[in-house]
Structures are given as C-alpha cells and as structure tokens.
Amino acid sequence: MVSYLHTFPLIAPADDKGQVYRGFIQIHQKEHFLEIHLANAATGTPASIYGSHELQSLLSSHQHTIQGRLDQCQDIGLFLSDLKDSLEQIIPPILDLERLKPSSERYTLLVDELNTIGYDNLDTMNDTMTELVFKCQDLGGRCHLIKASIPPQFPLQPPALTLDLPTANSTTTAIQHPSITSPSLSVMLNNALHTLNQYQSFFDTMDRIDEQARVLDPLKPLRSDTWRRIALGNHCSLQLTLPDAACPTQSPPQIRFFGNEKKVAPFQQAWQRFVESHQWRTDLSVLDNLAAPLPSILRLSTPAESNVAMDTKDDDMACAICYAYRLDGGDAQHQETPDTICANPQCNRGFHPSCLYEWLRSNPTTTRSFNVLFGNCPYCNDKITIKAIL
Incomplete structure (x- = not known):
C-alpha cells in the first residue's frame, strides 16, 4: 500500500480504509495540492479528484480522460504516475529558478572582465549588472557606445552586444565566434570595435x-x-x-x-x-x-x-510665419517642417501646416469647405489652401 511513497513522498492516506489520499504532487519542480477519493462500491460513492484552483484549471481540458483512469484505479501509485505524466505534458516546463539566480561566481567573473576592460571604458551600468554600456574610440577618434546585455546564464551563455552600425541589424552576438567556449566580454568588445573600424x-x-x-x-x-x-x-x-x-x-x-x-x-x-x-x-x-x-x-x-x-538658420527654408524651421510637436515623430509652399513662384514662401492653419482660421475672409480652409497667402495674398487640423 505504501510502495508509491518512494515516488510520491508528499502524498499520504487521509483515512484508515485507504480510500482518500491527500498531499502534494510535484510537476516541473512546482508542488500542487491534491486530494483523491477512490470509488467505494459498498457505498456507491464515485471516484473524484480535488485540488488547488490552478490544478483544477489544468485538469479541466483533460477531465474526461483522467476521470476514466481514476474510475478504473486499482493501484494509487500507478494512477499518480499516470497523472504526473499527463500534467507534465499539459504544463510547459519552467526554468530552474535556483540555477538562474545570480551567484557570487557570476559577479566575480563580471568584475574580472571589468578589470580587464578597464573601468575608464565603462560608461554606465545598472544595479544588477545585467546591462553595461561601454565607450570606445574608433580609428578616426569618434566615440561609440556599446551596450552589453548579460544573460542570467552567463558565463555559459555569452552576452549580446548592441551598437550603432549602418546595417539592417545593429546587434552582434558571439554565436559566430569560432571558439567552442564562449568568448570573454573583452574579446567581444574588441571584435565590435574591429567591426566599427570597417565603416571609417x-x-x-x-x-x-x-x-x-x-x-x-x-x-x-x-x-x-x-x-x-x-x-x-x-x-x-x-x-x-x-x-x-x-x-x-x-x-x-x-x-x-x-x-x-x-x-x-x-x-x-x-x-x-x-x-x-x-x-x-x-x-x-x-x-x-x-x-x-x-x-x-x-x-x-x-x-x-x-x-x-545654424542648421536651420536660412530664411529661405524657415516658416514665413514663425520664422523657425522645426515646430516642436512633443517628439521627433510629430515635429513639423515648412512643407506647405505658396504656389506663386514669385512668393514661394513655406509654412508649417499648423501655423498656416491658425493664420487662416483667424482671418475673417477665410472660407471653409468640409475640412479644407481656403484663404490668402500672408505675403503675396494669392490663393492658398490648407487641410483643417482636427
């Protein structure tokens, strides 16, 4: 009766007749509360299985299959083994959290790497040492920033380096490194600098x-x-x-x-x-x-x-109303430039759409049709139109 205890030591009989079992079953290193009632022919009580809300949710999609096995159960140990196998297929495996916890060895290796690279080349670092930003100079004396993302599995898994390169993919990793073992962070930074120097x-x-x-x-x-x-x-x-x-x-x-x-x-x-x-x-x-x-x-x-x-100092490129080239809209994607041009070639003034809209809206001679304003250019008085800003 107790042969199953070797495999399921956290489950024990809850009554003296061996009809009810209660305890915890471990699935992918996580324990789930479980209570099993075997069928009782004498009283006509059907077999049933209970558990935590999480376990019940997992079993809901396979309730019919599991209930069928429980109804035919002659050995609680065999049923628990079948149940464990079924749950392990339902629940995706989780990472070993203990293995992923930062260790003193991991920090020691990172400190050794920083000593090799030099702290004068370190620009910023977060509190957990999972993101390090290094500064380096290319052959032309230009300063570049290289971000190193340190994975939890370091040093078994190499860091990922991110840098600004005129390519489709500006992220470089050590996957292409010819060495069987993971390269050191200093070697990866030297390789990244070598790549930067190719774009001088x-x-x-x-x-x-x-x-x-x-x-x-x-x-x-x-x-x-x-x-x-x-x-x-x-x-x-x-x-x-x-x-x-x-x-x-x-x-x-x-x-x-x-x-x-x-x-x-x-x-x-x-x-x-x-x-x-x-x-x-x-x-x-x-x-x-x-x-x-x-x-x-x-x-x-x-x-x-x-x-x-000075980049926008030229009067022939600035807005003819606010005399600026860029009109700040809160972020770079919403900045306006004087792209609305007067059609009169003798005038050819440019306006920010919002500047011209406000100018025409305040002019009593301006007319509106649907979402378009019809008015006159502030400089040459020729006809000019602008879509309403809703």
Missing part, C-alpha cells in the same frame, strides 16, 4: 556632410543613419540615402527632391545631367560630388558646434 569611410562621409552641408534632418543623427535631408534654397531640399555604407563613394546616392515643382526643376535637371554624363568620381567625397551640380547644399561658413540653430 562611411563615418567620415557623414561627418563631413553634417559639418559643411545645410543639413535639415535628422536633428540628432545616429551613427546608423544612412540618410540626410539637405537644404537647397527657396524652400527646396533633397534627401540623400547611401546605398552601400561600406563603400559610400562607389556609386551616386539615391536622391529625392522636395519643393515647389517649378523651383525644384533646375536642381533636378542639374543632378540628372551630372549622373547621365558619368561625372561621379569615386576618388572624391560624396559631398564634393554633390556640390559640383548642386553648390547651394554647402554652407557659407562652418557653424560653431554649440549653435544648433
């Missing part, structure tokens, strides 16, 4: 564009950004995207022009002639190649680093 030409290209061109967007570019929006003048601009960050000067960038159709046409034609006549030179920088047909992309003078407003 790209970083040089984008830095020079940011310093010498009339860049409008992005306001705070990331090292992974392969595009820039550059002012041409007269509320015309272009957006360039480098197709190959590894070889930025190998071929002309993808160019898209923005602005009034008549005003932007000369820029489009100049660029098209330049490309079709194969004047692109791989021995020159991207900026020098662009400036040949489009000289207005260059600044007249290099602004001081502290004067962020």
